[in-house]
């Protein structure tokens with residue numbers, strides 16, 4: 001484990017008091033101070049350096065002196081070789097495996113036909129009720145059903161896909177470390193293990209079938225594309241990247257839809273404008289991604305050589321967690337960053353990461369969120385937040401509202 005005198009000097013002692021529970025409930029307070037006082041700092045509870053400003057996150061994500069590494073809890077959950085934690089030829093192969101289905105020209109061909117009927121189906125199920133929980137009845141189901149169908153998992157229910165991403169997500173972010181560099185809560189990985197076993201039991205027979213009879217599903221393409229005739233990629237080689245999909249790619253468009261709506265509810269005039277002019281939805285989604293970044297702090301890089309960043313000397317082989325959700329609240333870049341505001345200058349944000357490991361699904365994810373919100377706001381333009389409870393957000397690695405009760409006149 002790496003240690004540093006920074007955390008033991010008196011003015012940095014507060015960093016050693018940061019807890020996982022605090023970060024999961026609300027990371028913004030601790031990170032606001034990190035950005036101000038220690039934008040690249042060793043955070044003991046995470047057992048890692050953390051980058052919290054936009055400049056430092058971008059510099060590290062795009063620097064030739066760093067390469068990707070999976071966090072310890074992430075590696076424990078996904079195994080090797082997950083696309084987010086590999087480099088060189090293996091990364092090129094995995095990236096080349098997932099990218100063809102996610103190219104804009106490809107996505108444009110089918111995304112509307114895939115997502116719109118799914119969004120309509122879920123809306124029809126609650127439209128007459130006058131109330132719904134947008135997270136569990138709409139945002140998450142639309143997100144998982146769209147990607148599930150794309151992957152070839154039509155027979156896995158949306159509820160099961162939602163359960164899997166929840167289990168994998170909690171396991172992946174079970175990041176607390178002891179002073180000895182051990183996992184503080186090893187039992188927290190059990191639910192991830194359970195999910196992985198269930199996933200393999202469901203996906204193995206499909207892989208058996210697609211090896212014999214290639215199909216128009218993403219996973220079938222992953223097995224066959226770019227391989228010599230008669231050969232397929234080994235299933236153990238692609239499973240860790242299947243888990244990356246079944247966690248992040250399943251969960252995050254749902255987080256993004258719900259967070260964007262919470263943001264719009266906080267600015268009723270902007271909500272009205274978006275309802276009246278749906279062409280503003282992409283702008284609303286982009287601000288939602290900045291305001292509450294779904295992948296708040298889940299990926300990392302490791303220094304390949306000794307390097308000095310923002311005045312901090314890092315030896316070779318030092319992992320740094322990139323907290324993009326914090327970078328997107330950097331007051332050096334955004335005025336009043338805690339406010340959701342579709343009128344702010346459309347500055348770039350880091351919600352999809354940066355460098356050669358930036359999100360491969362940006363184009364697809366943005367369309368899923370746009371189509372879902374177009375359908376919802378067209379079907380129910382008089383949507384109101386049920387203000388009898390506050391909206392609770394949860395998560396440090398992945399972040400979004402845990403529920404979003406809404407009402408409307410029927």
Ligand code: HEM
Nearest residue numbers: 083084249252253256295299352353354357359360361365
């Ligand atoms: C709103 C939804 C989403 C957000 C906010 C998001 C964000 C991110 C972020 C921050 C990363 C890490 C980037 C880095 O380390 O610099 C990432 C990686 C990745 N994302 Fe997404 N993502 C979303 C949805 C999706 C979807 C739907 C897919 C696939 C269909 C996808 C595929 C991937 C892949 C394959 C990687 C790993 C890339 C690599 O390591 O080379 N993402 N995403």
